[in-house]
Amino acid sequence: MDDEIRNGRIGQAIERAARFLPSQGPIDIFVAQNILQGFEDEPFEAAVVHAAQVYGTQPFLAEARYREEFARGRIRDADLEAVLAADLGPSAHEPLAGGRLSLQELLLALLRNPVEKEDDVTVRWTLSEADDENHLATTELWLACVEAVASARPAVLHRQPPVRIRDLLQAISPALDTDEHTNPLLIRVCSSYLDQGVATWPMPGREKGLLGAVISLYEAGFGPTEPWNVGLPAALAAARGRNPLSVIAQQIDLLGTPPGMEEELIERSLLSLRGWAGMVRHFEDRPDRVPVAAVPARLVDFLALRLIFDRVAAEWIAPKLGHGGELARLWTELRDRYPPRYGAGSVARAFMVCQVARLVGLSAADIRSLDENEMTRLERAIGGFDGITRRRLLHLAYERRHEIELLDGLAARASLVEPGLIPRSGVQAIFCIDERCESIRRHLEETDPACETFGTAGFFGVPMYFHGIDDWHSIPLCPIVVRPRHTVIEVPESNASMHQALRRSVRRHLGRLKGGLADGSRTLIRGGLLTAVFGAIAAVPLVARVAFPRLTSLLFHRADQFTKRRIRTRLELERTDDTPLPDGTLAGFDVSEMAAIVRTLLEDIGLEKGLARLVAVIGHGSTSLNNPHESAYDCGACGGGRGGPNAWAFATMANDPRVRSHLGRNGFSIPEETVFVAAMHDTCSDAFTFYDETAVPATHRQEYAAFQRSCREAGVADAKERCRRFDAVPLDVRPEQALRQVEARAADLAQVRPEYGHATNAVCIVGRRARTRGLFLDRRAFLVSYDPDADADAAILARILAAVGPVCSGINLAYMFSCIDPRGYGSGTKLPHNITGLIGVMDGHASDLRTGLPWQTVEIHEPVRLLFVIEASTARIEAALTRVPAVARLVANEWVRLAAWDPATDAIVVLGREGFRPHKPESWSLPVVDRSVDWFAGQRGNLRPALIRAAFDERRTG
């Protein structure tokens, strides 16, 4: 009975610790999520510091980075003053040093200027060796500081010893690292267990669970094993057939962990290989998202293995420390030897005070005049303003400047452009909210000023499992939080099915051949023959791919077209049979469901009325080669899939006369002359693919062709804008060359930066496009269309926030943390990445699974929290937030920033800790240029907003 209670306690501890594990699933569906999801219950500023302690990562950028930004004017003095004043509150004017300066003055000086914190030894060395002209050791000030410090009370710090025996060992003698021995084996068995098809020989007994499989492999000890795991077979045999929780309890006892530290031990043990532990957890939680073999992985099994390995290794290493007894005694002994950390020594303290005194202009006499208490207070104030605090404030200042620049831009635009400039004559194009669509929309509007664009979550309200004609299984296309209930299949048009059968069989044979060659090259006899006889042929693709990536890919693409597509296909969208499919979903939608989807989306974006003759629905995706993180560049609103099929499904639904008449009966009319068309934009190659073009009636052909031309033209301009970010592309690249450049990037094996994905994202504007149209937002803004006039009860706003809030903030925080600590939160540089088990990447041959985004994706990112600007009154925003607790929590805990933009008055208010406060623009000036290219030409870095004249019809520009 006791055992059961204890097991229950351990189980709960595991659940609690599991929230710290990375939530990233198998890498073929990469969904950008908040890397610190487990900390969302805490306020942002505290959470990042907490997380940094838990993971051993960085909470903010390095101080030097912020100082660089300060030096180049990205952070200004005013920002430092403002954030410091807000942070200190009333204590800002607290007098220090006998009233010679205020706390705020002191801290501001420390924020502006780097002050070196050195230890005693370094300071002594500096004093004796450095021979600058006004030698510090001889100055009056230095002597005064030494005396003053001697009189003040020192601050002493104590550090808790770690709980894991390995961490304790490492702290005492860094050469003894049991993880160095245990991790390779643990990584190997986890990787083999979770493997989705790299190994031709899968691990036997995987159905028994991770622990069971490893026991059955290793319980019989034989062969010359590594020295540390001599005791492993016996330890594993003892765990055979037992409840993993009891195994864990037993290991905890054997490890000698003191009671009460159980929970911490579990947490530290799980986090020691957090990538693998997280993946095991993901297999347990979401077997539906596992690509091939959803093996019964469980976190308890992983923890049991981890602890068994740790225990066996610790028992092996104990004698080396001259310790023969049980581990509990070893633990106590080690803890007693654990070095407590004291505060800085007196020389170091004097050095610090001396530096500060020079900085704020305190003279030797001033210092001498301070009594013990005054001196202690001064020292505490300096010491309390530690690196983390400084970095936090610098970060806030960094965000503040971004906020001011953006909001000033919005306010200035509102003052420059008279309202009511919405064109109603041309094509209406609905894009994804993605910040990469900002530029393509802007260029489309510049190319065709009559065109009106909208933004909505890129699954276009159609959550579905989609089975494409070239796919072998269906994939979910909707935000990750949604589980679709419908499956849609792409089928050949009836007259093309013969053709399709032929193509499919050719394709299958080619595939079999290709797969056979790849597999065969790894085998003995087949491989020997294959490589010896045909290997040299590989020279052709090798040279071609490296030397002429774009041409080669075009060639391969052409060849592919023989076996893929080309035939006409359609979506099997309508449900004819209500019996669910084997996976529990329904085959397609019925008319009322389709009508609801169409209506919801058009209401969301404010298009209940005034539909144009041609409405284009444009999803997006990204194609790149040699890129394990390819899926990270796809549509976030489609859960790391491509939004094209959703756009197509939506257009097909909206064109269906039965859907229209169903809508008409419910008082929502779509004009008969309105035709919906669908397309997909490749954000990597800037190419547009149009779906089902034969569905466009002859009456609309001309407009359709013109729109396609505009899209291609906008694609070229977009390519040019994107190229400014690529260091390897000259800034004066011609637009057509730019297009070729991005096409080549999409097809180049050697290219680790096919595109920059969501990097630089910073803003999410929810409101009418009419208020941002013509504003250069530098591909940094998610743009969500929302019409405040038609949403009196905030229902639509709540719906929108529920969909885009988690998606946009997830993307933003994934990029933010991957950028702040590229090695701790991100996956580091791509160059040594090694795909393992088809589920993730390791660094080199045996490392933890690397989660997060690679450095090459985030290198140009500017880590600021997403700033939501919502075009609605504060009351309505608050009303909407109460209906979406998940987003309200993000707002309340400051994981996103929020500003309300009044629809009537143009006034902007920003949410702070004390509620909304008005934003007073620093400057009303907004650069005005003819076209986007005039603004970004010759620039690599982030750009301020500007007004683009070409986006407006000349006659109506104010």
Next chain:
Amino acid sequence: MIPLICSVNQTRGLPAGLTQDLVLMLVVAQLLAPAATLAAVGLPALFGFPLGERRTTWCVGAGFATGFAAGLATLVVLWFRNFVPEVVHLGTWFAVGHHAATIELVADGLSVPYVCFSSGLCAVVNAFAGKYLHREPGFTRFFVLLAVFGTGMNLMVLAGSIDVLFAGWEFLGISSALLIGFFHERQNAVKAALRAFTTYRICDVGLLAAGVIVHQAVGSGDFERLFSGTWPHAQCLVPPTTATLVSLLLVFAAMGKSGQVPFSGWLPRAMEGPTPSSAIFYGALSIHAGAYVLLRCEPLLDAAPLARLLLVMIGVGTAIHAVLVGSVQSDLKAMLAYASMTQAGLIFAEIGLGLRTLALIHIVSHAILRSLQILRSPSALHDRHELEAALGGHPGSGGWSFKDMLPEKFQRLLYRVALERGFEEMAVMRGVVDPVWRGLERLDAAERSWVEWLGKSWSWRHRRGGP
């Protein structure tokens, strides 16, 4: 006597003097081109003014391309003279009586095609790496090491004496180790580099000892004193005992660089560096360096059936080991490392069986195929999805294999053997490294106590005699 291997009547209409001069110039060009780029890229970086990325790539690439072109031209000239070897004497390091250490290169039907192949491959990988390493802090370092590698490779391939061969061989070793440890901020990478380097050094003893024996036997390190004739039909000129001894030592040397059992443990770990260096080293050139040396000294092997037998055994053993272990590897690069090892084993066996031309073709073919596979390895997911789409389902696990015949219990056992990489490393550790280590520790302890004793007696005397 040095046999005269080049005469006028063997050429196809070109005067011998002209071809000799041509070959001399071309061979020197093959060697100097990568060496010059090494200087051009390395020296400015040494003084703190690295060339830009574009220039670096271009410069190193031009070196390889020149080597490739010079190689092709040499090939044409050689064709005109029926591939009769041309020995290029660059100088004498030292000479004592009958003994001389000369610096000689040889251009023949083996070395020149091999230079073309290796320079060409280096040029391709160079072009790839130029984009791949864009903005990497170690950009220049990578290309310097690539140039070191290219120079060493050409030196080793063109070597006409065992001394020159050894020099090239060492260039290879050091550049390989430094590239494995390219990301030196990661502990694993440095450890893997050290392991590879240690293995190399141990096996280098073989080459060094072979060199000493050759010098002892024929008074110089020149290959032309060891064997004569046109590759692959040269004749051995030394007695079988010498040939056997040298062959065995060469086989030992080759085993390390080519990752043969029991020295293969470093190979899967070597995948810590950037992908392009993994491709060129462990997919293509470095892994075959051992095989090349054996091909070079094939006439000696001809006279040494014992070494050949050993070679076949090692090769086949390695191939079987690598296939078994490779089949359970669940990460792409280890899987490819074992696939490379399998083929390298087969190539060793082919050389042992005397199938020289086949072995050469096998080397070239395998190197090209494998480097493409490694360069493409980050595409595995993409390729997999394509394949699944084409097949309309998962590709099966490769059909029938030998293990299916075993009862389940033995399968589990065998799987574990494979997962533990055949216990190879531990066997070596326990059988060789640990005893040697313990011996060294004992020696160390003995020396310490001796020194201590000396110190004591000295200080005792000192104190007595002191003030």
